[in-house]
Amino acid sequence: MNVSRPDYFSLANKVCVVTGAASGIGRETLLVLGRSGAHVVGLDRNIDTLEETRALADNEGLSVEFYAADVADRDAIMSVADQVLKKNGRVDGWANVAGILRYAFIADITPEHVNELIAVNQLGVLWGLAAAAKVMKSGGSIVSVASAGGEMPFPRLGGYGMTKAAVIQLTRTASVEFGELGIRVNAIAPGYVETPMVAASYSRADGTIDEALKAQFFDARRSQSPLSITGEPLDIALTVLYLMSDASKFMTGQVLRPNGGVYFG
Numbered sequence: 322m323n324v325s326r327p328d329y330f331s332l333a334n335k336v337c338v339v340t341g342a343a344s345g346i347g348r349e350t351l352l353v354l355g356r357s358g359a360h361v362v363g364l365d366r367n368i369d370t371l372e373e374t375r376a377l378a379d380n381e382g383l384s385v386e387f388y389a390a391d392v393a394d395r396d397a398i399m400s401v402a403d404q405v406l407k408k409n410g411r412v413d414g415w416a417n418v419a420g421i422l423r424y425a426f427i428a429d430i431t432p433e434h435v436n437e438l439i440a441v442n443q444l445g446v447l448w449g450l451a452a453a454a455k456v457m458k459s460g461g462s463i464v465s466v467a468s469a470g471g472e473m474p475f476p477r478l479g480g481y482g483m484t485k486a487a488v489i490q491l492t493r494t495a496s497v498e499f500g501e502l503g504i505r506v507n508a509i510a511p512g513y514v515e516t517p518m519v520a521a522s523y524s525r526a527d528g529t530i531d532e533a534l535k536a537q538f539f540d541a542r543r544s545q546s547p548l549s550i551t552g553e554p555l556d557i558a559l560t561v562l563y564l565m566s567d568a569s570k571f572m573t574g575q576v577l578r579p580n581g582g583v584y585f586g
C-alpha cells in the first residue's frame with residue numbers, strides 16, 4: 322500500500338530571505354532552508370564569502386539567489402525586498418541573521434563602538450522586519466536571531482547585549498503589529514555556537530587560532546550547560562527551519578533558546 326505521509330517541515334514553493342548568509346549561522350540556515358524545498362535569497366555585505374555560500378548551494382543543486390547589501394541601510398534593504406518580490410512573485414520567510422560582536426566594558430564603551438552595534442544588530446533587524454512586512458503579501462514568518470547575551474549578563478558584552486535585548490522586544494511588538502497580516506514573528510536566542518564570529522575571541526593578532534585559549538574558552542562555555550555542550554550552526558538553522566515551516570503555525574511573539582540549557586528564560 323502506498324501511504325503518503327506529511328512532511329511537517331517542508332518549505333516547498335516558499336521564498337525565504339536570509340541575511341548574514343555569507344558565514345556561520347546564516348550560511349547554514351540558507352543551506353537548510355534550501356534543502357527543505359525553499360527558494361532561498363541570501364543577503365550579506367561580504368561579497369567574497371557570499372560567493373563561497375553560492376558555491377556550496379550550487380554544489381547541492383539548491384535554488385538560490387544572492388544580493389550584496391548592508392542591513393543597516395534601510396533603503397538598500399527595502400530595495401532588495403522589492404527586487405525579490407518582483408522576481409519571484411512572493412516572499413514567505415525572512416530570517417534576520419546578520420550581526421556583529423564587539424567586546425568592551427561598559428565603562429570603556431565609546432560612541433563608535435555602540436553606534437556600530439546598534440546600526441547592524443538593532444536597526445538591521447528593524448529594517449528587516451519593515452521590509453519583510455512590506456513584501457509578504459499572503460502571510461509569512463519572520464525570524465530574528467537575538468542571543469543568550471541579550472538575556473544573560475556577560476562582562477564586556479554590555480553594548481552587544483543591549484542590542485540583542487532590543488531584538489527580542491522588537492519581535493514582540495512586530496508580532497502584535499503584523500498578526501493581522503498573517504505574519505508570524507519570532508526570535509531565537511542561541512547560546513555559544515562555533516562560528517567565525519566567536520573565533521575572534523581566541524585568535525591571535527595575526528588571525529591564527531590560539532588552540533590553548535580556544536580549549537579554555539570552550540571548557541568554560543560547556544561547563545555552563547547541563548549537557549556540557551556548545552552549539553553548532555546546524556542547531557540554530559534547524560530552529561529557523563521549524564519557525565519558517567507551518568509546523569510552527571501556533572507560534573508568534575516567542576523567543577526560542579537553543580542554548581544547551583545555559584538559560585531558561
Ligand SMILES: NC(=O)c1ccc[n+]([C@@H]2O[C@H](COP(=O)([O-])OP(=O)(O)OC[C@H]3O[C@@H](n4cnc5c(N)ncnc54)[C@H](O)[C@@H]3O)[C@@H](O)[C@H]2O)c1
Nearest residue numbers: 341343344345346366367391392419420468513514516518
Ligand atoms: N556564534 C554565536 O555563538 C552566536 C550566539 C548567539 C547569537 N549569535 C548571533 O547569530 C548571528 C550570526 O552570527 P554568526 O556567529 O554566524 O557570525 P558570523 O560572523 O559567522 O556571520 C555573520 C554574518 O553577518 C554578516 N554581516 C555583518 N554585518 C552585516 C551588515 N551590516 N549587513 C549585511 N551583512 C552583515 C557578516 O558579513 C557575516 O557573513 C548574529 O546575529 C550573532 O549575533 C551568534
